Amino acid sequence: MDFRFSEEDEAFRHDFRRWLEANLPRDWRDDGELHDPETKEEFERRRAWHRKLYDAGWMCIHWPKEYGGRGASLIQQFIYHQELERVKAPPTVNFQGIARVGPTLMQWGTSEQKRRYLPKIPPAEEIWCQGLSEPNHGSDLAAVETRAVDEGDHFVVNGCKVWTSNAHHADFTTLLCRTDPSLPKHKGLSYLLVDMRSPGITVRPLVQITGERAFNQVFFEDVRVPKTNLVGEKNQGWLVAMTNMMFERTIHGGRTDMMVEVRQVVELAKKVNWNGRPAWEDEYVRQQIARFACEAEGLKYTSLRQLTRQLKGLPPGPEGSIMKLATSDLNLRLQMFAMQLLGPYSQFEYRAPGAIDHGKWSHRMLAARRATIAAGTNEIQHNIIGERVLGLPKG
Numbered sequence: 001m002d003f004r005f006s007e008e009d010e011a012f013r014h015d016f017r018r019w020l021e022a023n024l025p026r027d028w029r030d031d032g033e034l035h036d037p038e039t040k041e042e043f044e045r046r047r048a049w050h051r052k053l054y055d056a057g058w059m060c061i062h063w064p065k066e067y068g069g070r071g072a073s074l075i076q077q078f079i080y081h082q083e084l085e086r087v088k089a090p091p092t093v094n095f096q097g098i099a100r101v102g103p104t105l106m107q108w109g110t111s112e113q114k115r116r117y118l119p120k121i122p123p124a125e126e127i128w129c130q131g132l133s134e135p136n137h138g139s140d141l142a143a144v145e146t147r148a149v150d151e152g153d154h155f156v157v158n159g160c161k162v163w164t165s166n167a168h169h170a171d172f173t174t175l176l177c178r179t180d181p182s183l184p185k186h187k188g189l190s191y192l193l194v195d196m197r198s199p200g201i202t203v204r205p206l207v208q209i210t211g212e213r214a215f216n217q218v219f220f221e222d223v224r225v226p227k228t229n230l231v232g233e234k235n236q237g238w239l240v241a242m243t244n245m246m247f248e249r250t251i252h253g254g255r256t257d258m259m260v261e262v263r264q265v266v267e268l269a270k271k272v273n274w275n276g277r278p279a280w281e282d283e284y285v286r287q288q289i290a291r292f293a294c295e296a297e298g299l300k301y302t303s304l305r306q307l308t309r310q311l312k313g314l315p316p317g318p319e320g321s322i323m324k325l326a327t328s329d330l331n332l333r334l335q336m337f338a339m340q341l342l343g344p345y346s347q348f349e350y351r352a353p354g355a356i357d358h359g360k361w362s363h364r365m366l367a368a369r370r371a372t373i374a375a376g377t378n379e380i381q382h383n384i385i386g387e388r389v390l391g392l393p394k395g
């Protein structure tokens with residue numbers, strides 16, 4: 001097997017790496033991905049960074065040119081994500097729009113919906129969030145209860161969504177809601193596009209264990225949504241939502257190289273002491289790190305296998321679930337190990353005076369739980385792998 005990239009693709013990598021070197025603000029290097037922008041000022045700073053990437057042709061590179069993308073090849077997308085991960089650049093402010101809503105609309109939207117909504121997503125002129133999960137329905141998404149009643153040229157929506165990332169910044173949300181409660185649960189659902197400024201919407205922030213407020217609970221009280229905002233057929237929203245979920249899982253399973261994190265733990269082990277000498281010289285520490293490195297290398301090749309399937313035009317295989325499960329689990333164990341290395345210093349909060357590496361490790365450890373839950377929990381991924389890949393009986 002030859003894992004080298006072509007000269008053309010290496011030139012693409014070189015260009016993007018050089019651009020990032022010249023443009024990524026110094027204070028975002030290494031931990032730019034860490035915290036969610038809380039204040040309006042921070043959010044606008046991130047939006048300006050997003051815009052800078054967009055103006056230079058480095059945003060939405062996988063989107064077709066007609067909608068503001070670059071039409072990049074699959075290999076270039078892979079390289080692009082590797083480079084962003086390498087420098088730990090902050091995520092885009094419109095990640096839901098770019099990675100999930102936009103691609104779902106390209107597949108299911110009417111020409112008018114595509115024309116109206118898609119071009120404003122890449123430049124972050126309109127920010128999107130997605131309203132799928134509800135307080136009683138996350139893993140069992142098909143059971144959502146938010147109601148949309150058909151009233152001729154519009155629907156009237158009542159209900160509540162939860163864990164809605166970015167809702168406090170969003171201009172629009174997607175909404176999976178029930179339009180016919182008499183039908184079996186997968187069949188009576190519809191997928192709507194809702195203006196977040198519509199009367200009757202209340203956004204209440206939820207504080208996470210990291211102290212951030214990136215999620216929200218969103219309440220809908222007699223919210224009018226024009227029929228022109230229905231995506232796909234009425235009562236066939238489950239099919240649209242599944243397209244949305246497929247893009248979501250591909251993205252969450254999309255970590256390409258966990259060695260970036262392993263190398264950072266190596267650097268930490270060189271900095272801190274363990275039994276009176278640098279931790280990096282301790283056998284136990286080295287063995288643990290070697291184990292993490294072996295797992296990370298294995299995952300890198302699994303993600304290359306996923307890429308190969310895509311290049312051959314095959315449908316997504318089990319690698320998506322495996323990558324989502326294994327990368328989030330490895331990341332959690334890596335962060336817990338960093339806590340062991342830090343000993344009492346692990347108590348320092350992010351950006352606390354005197355904290356090693358600005359306290360980024362404790363923040364990362366707390367944040368590492370997110371990826372084990374988002375986009376289908378790891379328990380659900382175990383079920384998928386057990387039932388659909390290994391053919392085990394349903395639990």
Ligand SMILES: Cc1cc2nc3c(=O)[nH]c(=O)nc-3n(C[C@H](O)[C@H](O)[C@H](O)COP(=O)(O)OP(=O)(O)OC[C@H]3O[C@@H](n4cnc5c(N)ncnc54)[C@H](O)[C@@H]3O)c2cc1C
Nearest residue numbers: 130131132133138139163164165370373374375376377379
């Ligand atoms: C960082 C993050 C961002 C998110 N952003 C959004 C967003 O923007 N929009 C949105 O709609 N949602 C969002 N979510 C919600 C996410 O999709 C749900 O949290 C997830 O699907 C799980 O649903 P739940 O929280 O209701 O847990 P539940 O479904 O109530 O599950 C509770 C526990 O039971 C386990 N469990 C449930 N069913 C089974 C089963 N059949 N077999 C074994 N174990 C099971 C689960 O694994 C979990 O541990 C986000 C979540 C996170 C963490």
